[in-house]
Amino acid sequence: MNRTLTHKGAATRQRIIEGAAAEVRERGIAATTLDDVRARTSTSKSQLFHYFPDGKDELLLAVARYEADRVLTDQQPQLGDLTSWPAWSAWRDRVVARYLGQGMDCPLSGLVAHLGRATPGAQAVVTELLRTWQAEISAGVRHMQTIGEVDPRLDADQAAAALLAGIQGGVVVMLATGRITHLEAALDVGIGNLRASRRLDPPVPSVGSSG
Amino acid sequence: MNRTLTHKGAATRQRIIEGAAAEVRERGIAATTLDDVRARTSTSKSQLFHYFPDGKDELLLAVARYEADRVLTDQQPQLGDLTSWPAWSAWRDRVVARYLGQGMDCPLSGLVAHLGRATPGAQAVVTELLRTWQAEISAGVRHMQTIGEVDPRLDADQAAAALLAGIQGGVVVMLATGRITHLEAALDVGIGNLRASRRLDPPVPSVGSSG
DNA sequence: AGAACTTTGGACTTGCCGGTCCATTTATTG
DNA sequence: CAATAAATGGACCGGCAAGTCCAAAGTTCT
Numbered sequence A, B: 001m002n003r004t005l006t007h008k009g010a011a012t013r014q015r016i017i018e019g020a021a022a023e024v025r026e027r028g029i030a031a032t033t034l035d036d037v038r039a040r041t042s043t044s045k046s047q048l049f050h051y052f053p054d055g056k057d058e059l060l061l062a063v064a065r066y067e068a069d070r071v072l073t074d075q076q077p078q079l080g081d082l083t084s085w086p087a088w089s090a091w092r093d094r095v096v097a098r099y100l101g102q103g104m105d106c107p108l109s110g111l112v113a114h115l116g117r118a119t120p121g122a123q124a125v126v127t128e129l130l131r132t133w134q135a136e137i138s139a140g141v142r143h144m145q146t147i148g149e150v151d152p153r154l155d156a157d158q159a160a161a162a163l164l165a166g167i168q169g170g171v172v173v174m175l176a177t178g179r180i181t182h183l184e185a186a187l188d189v190g191i192g193n194l195r196a197s198r199r200l201d202p203p204v205p206s207v208g209s210s211g
Numbered sequence C: 001a002g003a004a005c006t007t008t009g010g011a012c013t014t015g016c017c018g019g020t021c022c023a024t025t026t027a028t029t030g
Numbered sequence D: 001c002a003a004t005a006a007a008t009g010g011a012c013c014g015g016c017a018a019g020t021c022c023a024a025a026g027t028t029c030t
Helices: A007-025 A034-041 A045-051 A055-071 A085-102 A107-115 A120-146 A157-175 A181-197 B007-027 B034-041 B045-051 B056-073 B085-102 B105-116 B120-146 B156-177 B180-199
Strands: none
Touching: A007 A045, A007 A055, A007 A107, A034 A045, A034 A055, A034 B085, A055 A107, A055 A120, A085 A107, A085 A157, A085 A181, A107 A120, A107 B105, A107 B156, A120 A157, A120 B156, A157 A181, A157 B105, A157 B120, A157 B156, A157 B180, A181 B156, A181 B180, B007 B034, B007 B045, B007 B056, B007 B105, B034 B045, B034 B056, B056 B105, B056 B120, B085 B156, B085 B180, B105 B120, B105 B156, B120 B156, B156 B180
């Protein structure tokens, strides 16, 4: 590895990543060429390969990491503070707003679809993103259990997994159809059922259970 | 349009679609070239363009249609017969089995991501798929309401939308991580909450509502 | 200052892949 | 059995985009 970046070098590298990310968002991954990135970031071919010796794949992986970070930071601080029903509601609105604003391009999904097969690193990025995301939701559920607002018998991890799946699916539907209704439905129904669980006297019927 | 296909011609066209679909599944969309399809289906370049005059995009769109059909037919007859809790459970198992068998390649997601931007037809295919899918789930929910197994005050379309989103998200998570746990969680929690709704005396707190 | 290293510019190569073309064979129809 | 149309084979083209290379300019450190 040639990793002796000067200040200037690090700045250039970052500029390339952000420019590439913007290009991917706007034009889609398949239509984004190194030359587009080069033009947008005012760099030369040699710079691209200087900072990303393995070429396009390495650059796209860096873009994926960059976008994965944004997904979580865009949800803060609400995601880290699911400690009351109003807080859950605020988080819900934040998620909806984020994806409304993003519109119909999900850089990550495309990135992973494109890299996934060849580049193991791409899957690692998404796996880590999902793991962190779910851990935060899960913590929120458990907190609500400790303050008696959610049925304590409920499996917090399973509930968080289901909610996270709903969000992902809501985004997928939005990407395909342009409508955000499913994302809202997933959040509203998911959170609504958490709230409702407290009122259940009989135990929740567990359809599938695992150890 | 030159659409005077003989028997033989129609068969060849179909062979091309299925071969292309298989190729996309195995190698991914970005790595699939017309030459791969040509080799796999024992056809010539001129045949590809004879049956798909608009080239690769037209072929991929046909593949998308083919795969979209399979998604629904693979769930039948269970999806069309959600008339009892055991039936819902059977459908759940069918969905899980289908995606377990498919493994980590979802041709449709890649196809749409790739075509989506340029080809409006691709989005139409997915939109129609989702519409039909949701309508079937929705019908199942309503049926359970009529026989008193689901709270009649519940919004069947919203519940179906949330469940569908959960499934989509479960598949997305599986594609990224290789684990089917989220798909199972989404189905189990979603169906479990439908079952539990019947026991609620107070009305379901509607977080968000629409007309 | 000057040696060693990093950063940058941009021309050039290379190979792939979508798409075109025309000749030939096979089917259909009266 | 012609005549017409459809199906097929495969050579060829053209462009695009990834990746290479070397020389020049700037930076850092002693």
